Amino acid sequence: MEKLMDVTSAPWFVVLPDQDLSPDLLDRLRNLSGPDALQVVRHPSGRPWLAGRWSDDRMTVCVLGEVRLAVAGICSLNAAELAARAGRIRATADIEAALSGAHGSFHVSASVAGRSYVRGSFTGKRRVYRAQVDGVTVCADRAHVLARLTGAEVDTAQLALRLAGVTVPHPLADSASWRGVGAVPPAEAVELEPGGGARTLRWWQAPAAELPLREAAAGLREALRRAVALRVGPGDVVAADLSGGMDSTSLCFLAAEAGARLVTATLHWSAPTNEDRVYATLAAQRLPHVERLVFAPGDVPACFAGLDERLDPGDGPSLVRRDRLIQRHLAEEMRSRGTRLRLSGHGGDHVVQPPAAYVHGLLRRSPAAGLRHAAGLRARSRQPLGATAKALLDRRSYASWLAHAAGRLREPAPLMDFGWGVRPQLPPWASDRAVESCREQLRAAARDAVPLHRERGRHAWIAGVQQAGLGDVHFSHDAALAGLPQHTPFCDDAVVEAALAARPHEAASPWSYKPLLAAAMDGLVPEPILRRTTKDHCMPEWQEGVRLQRRTLAAWADDSRLVAAGVADEAELRRALLSPGLLSGAVSELETTLVAEGWLRDVEHQETLSRSRDLNDSGDLDHSREMNDAPTAR
Template identity: 30%
Template sequence: PPPIERSVRSALRGGGKLKFAVMATHIDSSRHLEGLFSQGLKDIAWTPSGQPWLFTDSPNDWYVKTVHPGVEIAFPTDYRGPGIDQVPTTSSDVDKLDGLAGQVTRTSFFVANVNGVLRVQGTLCTRKQVFWSTEDGIPVASNKISVLHRLIRPKIDRSALALYLMPSLPQQPLADRTHWKGINAVFAGNWLKISGSSARNVRWWSDPGRDLEFKEGAVAVRSSLNSALLNATAASDIVSVDLSGGMDSTSLCFVLHDLGRTFAPFRTSSLSASNDETRRAHGVAQSYGWSLRELRPLAEYSSTFDLAPETSVPALYEGPIAWAASRRYLDDLALAIAKSGSNLHFMGLGGDELFDYMPGTVRSLWLESAPRALGIIRHLQTSRRIKGRTLLRAALRGDSYQQTLERVSLAMQQRTKADASDRYSWVPPMEIPHWFSDEGRALVIEKFSTIAAHPPAPLGNDPLAQQTIESITFQGGVLRQLSEVYAASGIDWQAPLTDIEVLRAVLRSRASARFHPDNDKPLLAAAVGSAAPHDFYHKRRRGDFTTDVHVEHGKRRRALFDELSESALADLGIVDHAAMRAAVYEPSSTDLGLFDAEHIVTAERWLRSVEQITGRN
C-alpha cells in the first residue's frame, strides 16, 4: 500500500470523488456484486477464503493492512494524523477497535473486517458519513447514497420530506433518515456493525464532561484548533478561507496567520445597512496585509425563491440541499478558489454552535452554578428581551431527554401551545405549520411518536451539550453536500471548528465560558488570544443577511406564486396546496415565516428535479 504520509493530490481532493462500499459476504450476493462492479467499484480487500468485502473506485487511494490473523483494517489515504503503527491493532474483537477507529475518523473513514464481522465508521460531524441498506438479507454500506440507490431503486420517503419541512427539529433522533425508503444513515456518534444478514448502529461517542476552567478550556480549544489546521494544511502550499468579517471565519484567518500558513481570503457582503462585517473584514485585511478577494453581494446571487431545477445528479441523491439559496455564489466562489491555486478551503461553520448562546444554555448554567446562572439569566433578560420568569422556569425544569421528547410529541398530537420555557429545554417545541395537509401532519406525528417512545441516549450530558453536538452534525452535513456537488472542482471544503477535538475541548469547558460582560464568544476570543486585534471580539451587532432574503422575496413572490400553481409537494399529499401557496406569497413578518417559504421552495425544487433528471417520483 502507498505510505500514509504521502502528499495527497489525487482524486481524493474535494472529498466528493472517493466512492466505496462494504458488503457482508453471502453465497447469494452475485447480483449485488454485479451492481457494485457496474458502478465502477473494484474489490480491494478479501476474506481468507477469497471473497471480496471492500470495493472502491479509487484503489490507489486506500491503505489496507492485515494487522492480526483474521483482522484487516482499511481507510482512505486522505487520513491526516499520527502514524497508524502508534496504535495497537491486535484485537480480534471488532467492538474493541475504538482507539484506532477514533484516530482515523478524526478526518476520514475507517473500515475493518474481524473474522467476518464488519465495522464501518465515519466522522462525528457527519462530513464523512456512512449510509446503508439491506435487500434480500444482504446489508451493503457506502459513503454514497447513489451507490445504494442504484442497487435497490427506492422510492421517495414522504415522512422524511415532511420532517424536512418542519421549522424546528431535533437532529439526533432523526439522524438515521435519508429521503429514500430503505436507505439509512448511521447515527451520529455510532458505527455500523454488519454481521451476517444483520446491520445495526453501535454507539462509540460519549460526552467528555465539564472538567476545564475557563483558561484551561481556552488553551485546549487553541491546541486542538492548531492541530486541526496543521494536519489539514500539511499537503497544501496555499489554502483559501472565508473572511466574512464575522468572528468565526476571521478567527480561522488569525490562527492560520499565527501558524505561518499562506492563505487566500474570500468574502461576500450584504445589502443590510446594519451589517458592518464588510468594514471589519476590510479593516482586518488591511491591518494584516492580506489580499482580500471580494465577490458580489450575496443578494445578487441568491436563488432562495427560485424553482429552476437542480442539474447536479449527485446532489439529488442527498435530498433537498441545505444551502441551495447560495448555490450561484458558491459556483463563483469555487471558480475563484481554483483560480487562486488553492485546493483546500476553510469555512467558519460551527462557530456559533460552539461558542455562542444556545437555547439549552440556561438549564446547563443552572446545573453548573445556580448563583452564577441567576446573574446570566438577568443579563439575557435585558439583552435579549426574554421574560426572566420564563428563563427561570427553564433553568429549574429537570425533565430528562426522553421526557422532553414525549412532551413535545404529545403537544403535537393534541395541538396544544407550547409553554414559553419549552424553547429553552433539550428539544425545541415542534409546531406543525398550518399549511401542512392532514396527511402530512399525520406523517410527522407518527414518526416522532415512535421516536419519542424509544429515543437514542442523548449525545450530550445536558441540554447545551446536546444542542451543540447536534448542530455540529448538521454543519458537517452541509460540508458533505458541498463536497458532493463540487467534487469535480477538486476543492476540499473544510470547517475546522467542526473537528472532533475542537468540539471536545469546548464541551469540557463550563457553560459560563460562553458569557462575558465585554466580549462576544469569550472562549473563542481567549483561544485566539494575541493573534487577533485586542478589540476584535468586543460586543457588537451580529452579521445579518435577513434583509437580502426579504428583498429577494419581494422581487420573486408573484412569479413564485404562479409557478406553484402545480406542486409536487401537493401531489405527494404532504401540504395543503392553497394554504402552501398563500404562505409562500405572504409569509409572516417574522424570519420564521421566510424560513418556511424557503424550505417549501427548496423541497419543491428538489422534487421537480428528481422527476426531471431521474424520472422517479
C-alpha cells in the same frame, strides 16, 4: 420551463459483509459507478469488502495479513502509520484503541476475523447509512447510494419532518430520506457479521465538561491549529472565507501561522447596519501574504439563482440551494488564483458556544450563578419574567419533552427556551396529513428516546454540533462538485471534543460573544474582532432573490411535488409561493420548503436520467479496479 442539468455523481463507498452475496450485486454497484471504474477491496476470504468510487488521495487502504483497515477523509495518519496501527488489531474491539490520537475528519472501515466494521465521525460530518440488500445488511457513506441499490422510494414521512427545518430533534434529525434506508447515529459503529447479522456499537462518549476557561481555550487553540495544519502548509495557496466573523477570521490567522498564502473572499451585504465589512477589512490589514477578493451583491448571482436547475439530489434536502451559485462564483474566482482548497468557518457557531439550555443545569449546581446567567439571557431576548421562570423550573425528561412537542407543532416556539432544544414547528402550509405524521414520529421516538446526554444543556450542545455536521455534508458535497473542496476544521472531532471539555457557563455568557473561542485566539486574532458582539445577515438579498424567482415559484405553485406527496396543503402553499413578501414569521420555513420542493424535483430528474442510461447501457459492466496488490495503498 425548468433547466435540466447533467447530474454528477459524488464519490461514495459501500461496506459489504464477509459472506456470499447476490451474484448480480457487484454488477449493480458497477452501474452506480457510471463511467468510472468501480474500485473494489476484498476481505481476506476473497469476497468483496469495500466497493465504490473515490479519489486515491482521500482513501487510505491498508492490507496487512488477515486485517483490512481503511480511512476515508482527512486524517493525521499516513499510509505507513496506518499500517503500523493495523498491526495492533486482532478483533473489531481493538480498532478504536489502535486509532487513538488520530485527528481529522474521517470514516473508519475494517475487515477483521470475518467481521466488517464501519463508523463515521461523531459530529455527523462523516455519516454512515445501512439497508437490507438482497437479505443482507450493507452500509454506505451515502444514503442515496443505498436508495439506488435497493430501488427505495422517498420517505414522505421523513419529508414532512424536513418542513420543520433545523428544529427536528434527535433522533429524528438523523433519519434518512428514503424508505428502508437507516441512518446510523453518529456516535455508533456498525459491525456486520458473517452470518448476515448486524449490530451497533457505541464508539464515542462525550468528554467531561469540567475544564476552566483558560485550560479549555488552550486545548481548543491547539486542536484548531492541528486541524488547519493538517490541511495547509508553508507556501500553499489556500482559499478562505473572511466574513468578518470570529470563526472564519480565526481560521485565516491559523492558516497564515501555518505559512499559507491566502486568497480570501468577503461578501459585502447591503444592510445599512452591516458591520462585517469593517471587521473583515481590519483582519485583512493584519494578515500577511493575503490577496483579498471583495464582492458586492451586484458582483455575484442573486440568492436562489438557479432554483429551476436540477441538481444531484444528494442524501436529502439541503440549504445549499439558496446561495449555491453565489458560492460557485466565489469558488471559481478563488480557484483562478491557484488555490487548491477552501477553508470555511462553518460549524463554529454550534461548536464553540453552548445553547441557552446550559443555564438549566447551572441553576441546579450553582443557583446564584444560574440566576445571573438567566437574567442576562432574558434581558437579551426580552422574554417575559413569567415565561423565563416557567422554563427554568421545567423538569421534564427528554421523552416527556418530545411527547409535549408532538402536540404543539402548529404553535410558534418561544424566543428563548431552556429546554432540550428548540421545539419543532411546522409552517402554516404543512398539510394535516403531514402534521399527523410528524406527531406520530415524535410520539414513537418518545417511547424509547435516549438523550445525547443526561443533562439537557449538554444534550442540546451535542445535538447542535451534529446539526452543523449534517449541514456540512451538503456544503462539502456541493463545493466538491464546484471544483474547490471545502474544509471545515470546526467540524473535526478533536476540535469538538476540545470545545465540549469546557465548563458550559464559561464557554457561553450573556455578556460576551463566544468567550471560549475569544480566549483561544487571544494574541493571534486582532482584539477588536475578538470583542465583537454582533452578527450580520443578508435579509435584503434574500428577499430580492425570492422576488426574482417569482416565475419559478408560480410554476411550482401550479405543480407542486410536495402537494402531490400529500405533505403540503395546496391552497396555503400557493398563497406562500405567490406572495412571499406577505409572510410573517415564516421566512426560514419558506426556505426549508423551497429546498424540499426542489429536492423532490431533483430526485425525479435523476430517476429519469437513470432510466435513460439503463436503456442506452451497452452492457459492458466488467470495469473494476482491485486494490489488494500491496501492503498499503492510497
